[in-house]
Amino acid sequence: xxFYQSGDTIVALSSAQGSGAIALIRLSGPEAISIxxxxxxxxxxxxxxxxxxxxxxxxxxxxxxxxxxxxxxAPHSYTGEDLVEISCHGSAYIIQxxxxxxxxxxARQAEAGExxxxxxxxxxxxxxxxxxxxxxxxxxxxxxxxxxxxxMRGGYSKALKDLRQSLIDYAALIELExxxxxxxxxxxxxxxxxxxxxxxxxxxxxxxxxxxxxxALKQGIPVVIAGRPNAGKSTLLNALLNxxxxxxxxxxxxxxxxIEERFVLNGxxxxxIDTAGLRDSSDAVERIGIERTHHELKKAGIxxxxxxxxxxxxxxxxxxxxxxxxxxxxxxxxxxxxDRMEQHPNLKFGAIAGVIxxxxxxxxxxxxxxxxxxxxxxxxxxQGNLLVSNMRHYQALANTAAALxxxxxxxxxxxxxxxxxxxxxxxxxxxxxxxxxxxxDELLGSIFGRFCIGK
Amino acid sequence: xxFYQSGDTIVALSSAQGSGAIALIRLSGPEAISIxxxxxxxxxxxxxxxxxxxxxxxxxxxxxxxxxxxxxxAPHSYTGEDLVEISCHGSAYIIQxxxxxxxxxxARQAEAGExxxxxxxxxxxxxxxxxxxxxxxxxxxxxxxxxxxxxMRGGYSKALKDLRQSLIDYAALIELExxxxxxxxxxxxxxxxxxxxxxxxxxxxxxxxxxxxxxALKQGIPVVIAGRPNAGKSTLLNALLNxxxxxxxxxxxxxxxxIEERFVLNGxxxxxIDTAGLRDSSDAVERIGIERTHHELKKAGIxxxxxxxxxxxxxxxxxxxxxxxxxxxxxxxxxxxxDRMEQHPNLKFGAIAGVIxxxxxxxxxxxxxxxxxxxxxxxxxxQGNLLVSNMRHYQALANTAAALxxxxxxxxxxxxxxxxxxxxxxxxxxxxxxxxxxxxDELLGSIFGRFCIGK
Numbered sequence: 089x090x091f092y093q094s095g096d097t098i099v100a101l102s103s104a105q106g107s108g109a110i111a112l113i114r115l116s117g118p119e120a121i122s123i124x125x126x127x128x129x130x131x132x133x134x135x136x137x138x139x140x141x142x143x144x145x146x147x148x149x150x151x152x153x154x155x156x157x158x159x160x161x162a163p164h165s166y167t168g169e170d171l172v173e174i175s176c177h178g179s180a181y182i183i184q185x186x187x188x189x190x191x192x193x194x195a196r197q198a199e200a201g202e203x204x205x206x207x208x209x210x211x212x213x214x215x216x217x218x219x220x221x222x223x224x225x226x227x228x229x230x231x232x233x234x235x236x237x238x239x240m241r242g243g244y245s246k247a248l249k250d251l252r253q254s255l256i257d258y259a260a261l262i263e264l265e266x267x268x269x270x271x272x273x274x275x276x277x278x279x280x281x282x283x284x285x286x287x288x289x290x291x292x293x294x295x296x297x298x299x300x301x302x303x304a305l306k307q308g309i310p311v312v313i314a315g316r317p318n319a320g321k322s323t324l325l326n327a328l329l330n331x332x333x334x335x336x337x338x339x340x341x342x343x344x345x346x347i348e349e350r351f352v353l354n355g356x357x358x359x360x361i362d363t364a365g366l367r368d369s370s371d372a373v374e375r376i377g378i379e380r381t382h383h384e385l386k387k388a389g390i391x392x393x394x395x396x397x398x399x400x401x402x403x404x405x406x407x408x409x410x411x412x413x414x415x416x417x418x419x420x421x422x423x424x425x426x427d428r429m430e431q432h433p434n435l436k437f438g439a440i441a442g443v444i445x446x447x448x449x450x451x452x453x454x455x456x457x458x459x460x461x462x463x464x465x466x467x468x469x470x471q472g473n474l475l476v477s478n479m480r481h482y483q484a485l486a487n488t489a490a491a492l493x494x495x496x497x498x499x500x501x502x503x504x505x506x507x508x509x510x511x512x513x514x515x516x517x518x519x520x521x522x523x524x525x526x527x528x529d530e531l532l533g534s535i536f537g538r539f540c541i542g543k
Numbered sequence: 544x545x546f547y548q549s550g551d552t553i554v555a556l557s558s559a560q561g562s563g564a565i566a567l568i569r570l571s572g573p574e575a576i577s578i579x580x581x582x583x584x585x586x587x588x589x590x591x592x593x594x595x596x597x598x599x600x601x602x603x604x605x606x607x608x609x610x611x612x613x614x615x616x617a618p619h620s621y622t623g624e625d626l627v628e629i630s631c632h633g634s635a636y637i638i639q640x641x642x643x644x645x646x647x648x649x650a651r652q653a654e655a656g657e658x659x660x661x662x663x664x665x666x667x668x669x670x671x672x673x674x675x676x677x678x679x680x681x682x683x684x685x686x687x688x689x690x691x692x693x694x695m696r697g698g699y700s701k702a703l704k705d706l707r708q709s710l711i712d713y714a715a716l717i718e719l720e721x722x723x724x725x726x727x728x729x730x731x732x733x734x735x736x737x738x739x740x741x742x743x744x745x746x747x748x749x750x751x752x753x754x755x756x757x758x759a760l761k762q763g764i765p766v767v768i769a770g771r772p773n774a775g776k777s778t779l780l781n782a783l784l785n786x787x788x789x790x791x792x793x794x795x796x797x798x799x800x801x802i803e804e805r806f807v808l809n810g811x812x813x814x815x816i817d818t819a820g821l822r823d824s825s826d827a828v829e830r831i832g833i834e835r836t837h838h839e840l841k842k843a844g845i846x847x848x849x850x851x852x853x854x855x856x857x858x859x860x861x862x863x864x865x866x867x868x869x870x871x872x873x874x875x876x877x878x879x880x881x882d883r884m885e886q887h888p889n890l891k892f893g894a895i896a897g898v899i900x901x902x903x904x905x906x907x908x909x910x911x912x913x914x915x916x917x918x919x920x921x922x923x924x925x926q927g928n929l930l931v932s933n934m935r936h937y938q939a940l941a942n943t944a945a946a947l948x949x950x951x952x953x954x955x956x957x958x959x960x961x962x963x964x965x966x967x968x969x970x971x972x973x974x975x976x977x978x979x980x981x982x983x984d985e986l987l988g989s990i991f992g993r994f995c996i997g998k
Binding site: 101102103104105106107108109110111112114138139140141142150151152153154156158160173175177178179180181182185203221224225226227228229230232233234237240241542 | 556557558559560561562563564565566567569593594595596597605606607608609611613615628630632633634635636637640658676679680681682683684685687688689692695696
């Protein structure tokens with residue numbers, strides 16, 4: 089991506105490709121208004137910003153379209169520049185003719201993300217807010233929408249800026265000490281400095297660690313359905329999806345490939361992953377399937393451990409749960425086939441916490457659905473407003489934390505002031521890269537290349 | 544399609560479906576502004592028409608999106624009603640949430656074409672202009688765009704209204720004569736009446752007959768490539784398309800199925816149709832192919848009659864051209880393989896008009912391309928502004944002409960005044976149906992059902 093040549097005016101189709109009643113074309117830059125005026129049927133130079141004109145666009149004597157033209161004057165526009173939005177008939181031919189005409193009149197085709205890049209460069213958005221615009225457009229559930237909206241509206245940037253400010257204040261304190269080190273003046277004692285740094289590290293670390301949860305809310309929480317063969321895992325998957333997705337049979341070991349399906353519950357996406365039943369098997373294909381189950385369990389956010397309530401005793405269940413190797417924050421023992429049990433599951437498995445009874449084959453899974461749908465709120469409540477959902481931010485936070493740890497261990501071992509200051513500067517730089525307080529072409533390219541053309 | 548319930552406010556996505564930077568949602572009706580205001584972050588009731596506001600749309604406390612909201616006040620809007628356009632982020636989730644919110648707030652989802660229907664019912668467009676909006680959105684070449692644009696901007700309606708007015712004036716003259724018939728007063732002599740009617744019929748007939756050409760310009764002019772086997776028809780098709788579309792071999796009878804491809808030259812679409820070579824064949828499949836060639840020739844707008852210049856003598860060519868059964872307005876004898884000829888084609892075939900030399904295999908087809916690209920202008924010049932491209936209009940014009948012919952033969956045979964008046968009323972009614980001077984639910988449904996939702 090060739091970067092910001094100030095002085096030129098860009099043009100692109102901003103609404104979706106394809107046939108629609110209306111299409112929207114945007115022009116941004118110093119010549120946006122004069123270029124539009126040169127082909128429009130009415131004078132524009134005296135029109136106020138935020139006004140709409142109806143008229144026709146002509147090339148020589150040929151009318152290309154009758155359009156609505158909205159005018160925005162710098163800095164009161166999305167990009168912070170003069171901006172013209174043209175709402176034309178949604179014909180591919182008309183769109184192509186209009187964009188060609190604007191290019192002939194002095195504009196150039198915009199690169200992907202270039203409108204938002206200009207908004208960033210003109211200080212209308214910081215980097216993390218700009219990234220949230222792309223996330224917002226891609227959002228497909230209430231949770232991912234909520235994350236992106238919070239980030240775009242700056243709540244997240246505010247927290248990062250506060251954190252960065254406390255690091256800068258801290259660094260200033262250290263530099264001051266350095267200046268006076270010969271004179272043996274102590275502005276803050278070492279213990280106090282250490283506690284201050286530990287406090288900042290704690291906050292950075294907690295933001296970094298929220299990535300797992302934040303990313304799950306954005307991409308869908310991975311829910312692994314595991315258990316012994318014939319416990320009814322595939323039947324449960326089908327019941328949750330309300331369709332016959334997985335093949336179900338009485339034969340143990342029916343499922344071998346892992347099956348993954350998205351499913352939105354109460355505004356949050358879940359990625360349901362049905363797996364091969366856990367047992368020692370002599371069948372080679374089944375053994376590969378079981379290997380995959382173990383792999384999925386490690387990456388899971390939630391595990392639904394399904395067992396057949398009618399033929400499982402509590403001791404075996406406890407043993408199975410204890411031997412489960414998973415990184416999931418939530419493991420839910422799901423007691424299936426309650427309709428074939430003589431006892432209520434709570435009576436039989438009372439000693440094991442959180443057992444939920446279902447009869448998957450007849451679709452009785454209401455209690456499980458309620459439990460699942462409460463988990464996103466738990467995640468959000470645990471993390472406050474500071475959920476990190478962007479891989480670039482996660483890496484920057486991890487780098488910040490690493491630099492802070494170096495500084496902290498330096499303090500412990502009596503590291504020289506200059507080296508301490510170096511680690512602190514590193515931490516400040518990494519934290520600043522999230523909102524774009526530092527910039528580099530490489531960084532910008534990697535962010536704005538994700539956008540679609542016209543944004 | 545349930546029709547116009549005045550009093551309700553409609554909402555729809557007006558930009559194309561799919562992911563884009565921006566999407567456009569329209570609200571139209573008496574409550575459009577108050578519904579928008581009830582969820583928007585700023586008051587709207589005092590804002591002037593044709594103004595744009597930036598703000599956020601909230602449901603309860605949750606921000607759904609930050610949007611640009613354009614306000615249009617009746618009657619200065621596309622529909623002639625109060626109209627609000629919301630330009631939001633192009634996420635399918637946000638679009639769905641916003642439309643659901645507007646529906647909760649009192650709007651209902653618009654039917655296909657309902658915005659344009661309201662524009663028609665409020666007198667912003669007549670019927671033929673409204674139909675042109677759909678044609679404009681579907682237009683995919685300069686010629687189809689030009690036809691639709693002329694029709695939308697009313698040039699066509701003006702001609703129809705003038706024609707209708709002269710019929711009404713004529714009918715008034717007849718009715719006047721009827722009133723005074725007992726008194727043997729003659730306001731206009733029969734010969735004059737007859738000449739007047741003949742003149743109107745001539746104009747209606749010429750518009751009706753322009754449908755063939757108008758429809759060809761809209762849908763693509765059918766160009767049939769015909770000729771004897773091995774003349775190089777498929778080679779010519781490939782050269783025109785600049786790709787290896789048809790299988791080419793030295794074996795006579797290679798092409799059996801007709802092959803059809805669209806191709807845009809100088810702003811006009813052509814439908815190129817390659818056919819089986821014309822000869823007596825004993826091969827059953829080839830015979831079916833030759834049958835199809837005859838069928839295509841009848842429907843052709845242009846025939847490219849291809850022959851091998853190196854082994855065809857002028858007399859045979861003249862014979863072949865004479866025996867060609869086609870309805871095409873243009874038959875172009877294309878002399879192929881000029882690179883293997885000793886003489887210049889103009890010398891060898893000088894006696895036959897309009898022969899064009901090509902060497903299709905080596906891509907020398909420039910002269911043919913020039914001839915083809917001049918044909919649309921010839922069509923437009925012949926027909927003036929009155930090209931009919933809509934099947935409904937064609938039928939209405941044909942009905943008008945039929946009624947006028949009945950009136951005319953009635954004049955000849957001394958038909959009674961009442962019957963004459965009946966035929967004239969029929970003619971006026973059919974002509975009026977094109978611009979919607981008469982209306983019927985059935986007629987409206989068939990027109991507006993063609994639109995996409997949101998228009």
